[in-house]
């Protein structure tokens with residue numbers, strides 16, 4: 001149990017900044033707009049919101065309960081709550097998912113670094129959407145550049161992570177997260193003044209349910225889990241550093257609220273531009289990298305704004321990658337008695353190897369397909385749409401059915417007081433709603449029957 005010896009986040013702001021820092025990242029600013037673009041806009045947003053608030057928030061609470069109660073890495077947490085039982089296997093799902101995500105995510109974070117530099121040179125003078133499109137394709141499919149940036153990005157992660165929880169993770173997040181919000185708001189104001197604003201907002205906010213198929217619902221569920229960093233033990237690991245005074249339900253709601261807010265801001269920034277410049281909302285993973293430079297190259301001070309934006313995307317990435325890496329770092333360190341330095345090196349080392357494969361899957365490895373997908377797409381699809389919801393389902397069944405009700409109450413109701421009503425609602429969601437919804441989405445989304 002929480003032994004007081006282990007490191008903890010120093011302040012309440014630190015708890016929010018690190019948890020929100022984990023949730024807010026490329027998932028909101030890069031992945032959400034392109035997924036919404038591919039899956040028809042408004043309807044996708046609405047389904048995503050359902051999964052975030054109705055299914056996601058209770059499962060976030062479940063992870064928090066496990067993490068804070070045990071003060072342990074994901075494997076140790078299940079061992080101490082349910083010794084000798086098979087529940088602990090969910091840890092391996094989490095560790096696998098975290099490494100797969102870290103690998104492909106670092107490639108996109110690498111693109112943000114390249115685009116920060118390219119912004120400074122004004123994209124070599126390219127201003128037309130076609131020119132910028134060709135430029136991105138040529139870059140992503142080249143071999144050296146993307147791999148080098150992926151390595152640099154992972155190396156920066158190593159430097160932060162090796163410093164530990166308070167000095168590394170918490171300090172970084174306290175500075176970066178507030179900066180991110182301010183910059184996003186400036187961009188929103190700019191986008192709303194574009195000629196395509198009305199059409200862009202309509203696409204984002206007017207649901208068109210004719211586009212909704214079971215596989216769209218599966219993707220929206222995957223997006224919600226990915227965006228909340230949920231289902232892989234990231235929040236178990238982070239909450240193992242929470243103090244006893246941290247209000248769990250409130251922290252879960254703030255995290256889900258700010259996370260959704262940033263995804264919506266990203267949509268409000270991107271879709272007006274897509275329609276203003278006559279581009280395709282369903283462009284996929286390259287959407288942000290092709291559309292945004294078009295905006296920037298047409299506004300006053302474009303070089304400055306573009307550099308700032310891609311740098312911001314890099315900052316948002318790093319507060320997320322450090323949280324996914326921390327899952328296996330804590331696991332290797334505590335389960336195998338490794339030093340922090342060794343467990344960090346091992347985690348980052350594996351991600352460097354897999355990340356290289358992901359980076360090359362846009363170029364010389366694009367012939368290599370797993371279930372018909374490139375390595376990059378497979379890592380993303382398999383972790384977000386399958387592993388995270390399966391992990392989330394097991395975690396909610398465990399807390400809903402197995403964990404002693406007294407422990408749940410003890411964690412959810414602390415000196416800041418939450419009524420027992422919210423405890424019963426959360427337990428109901430964990431026992432029934434979350435597992436049933438996730439199960440149904442799998443059955444229909446994957447076409448199991």
Ligand code: PFF
Pocket residue numbers: 022023024025026027028098101226227228229230232234320321323324
């Ligand atoms: N939530 C992050 C994002 O939206 O960018 C991604 C993420 C972070 C996924 C941490 C999983 C994780 F453990």
